[in-house]
Amino acid sequence: MDYRAAGIAVITSLSIPQMITIKLKLAFVAGVATATIGSAIRTAIVETVNSLGANQTLRRATLTNVLTRYVKQGLIPNDSTIVEPVGDLVPNPGSTLRTSIT
Numbered sequence: 001m002d003y004r005a006a007g008i009a010v011i012t013s014l015s016i017p018q019m020i021t022i023k024l025k026l027a028f029v030a031g032v033a034t035a036t037i038g039s040a041i042r043t044a045i046v047e048t049v050n051s052l053g054a055n056q057t058l059r060r061a062t063l064t065n066v067l068t069r070y071v072k073q074g075l076i077p078n079d080s081t082i083v084e085p086v087g088d089l090v091p092n093p094g095s096t097l098r099t100s101i102t
Contacts, residue, residue: 015054018095022049022063023083032074041070042101049099058089058097 022045028034044066052058060082067077091097 015094015096016092017098018091020049020058020089020097020099021084022099024067025080025083027076027078027081029074029076034074037070037073037075040073041067041075044069046099046101049097052097054096055091055093056097057091058085060085060088 024041024045026034026038026041028037045063048062048066049058063082064077067075067081071077089097
């Protein structure tokens with residue numbers, strides 16, 4: 001009773017990383033630096049997936065939204081840009097979806 005909690009409540013949830021594969025088929029307008037934009041897109045996709053919380057679903061629409069950020073830089077997204085996953089990914093119970101650039 002001599003001490004009181006103060007500050008922001010912290011809620012922890014334990015989970016196991018579940019590695020997933022993301023495959024993209026990128027198309028660009030002529031004359032853009034495809035290596036630079038492609039690298040930025042891959043980094044953004046990895047950051048988006050790795051920011052998901054425990055037991056959080058990766059929606060295909062989330063990946064599409066990331067890709068639309070790069071249209072002004074020369075990306076041409078279409079229905080075949082996201083090769084994998086073909087739909088939303090639901091992690092196993094107690095897992096957190098994660099990916100990396102390979």
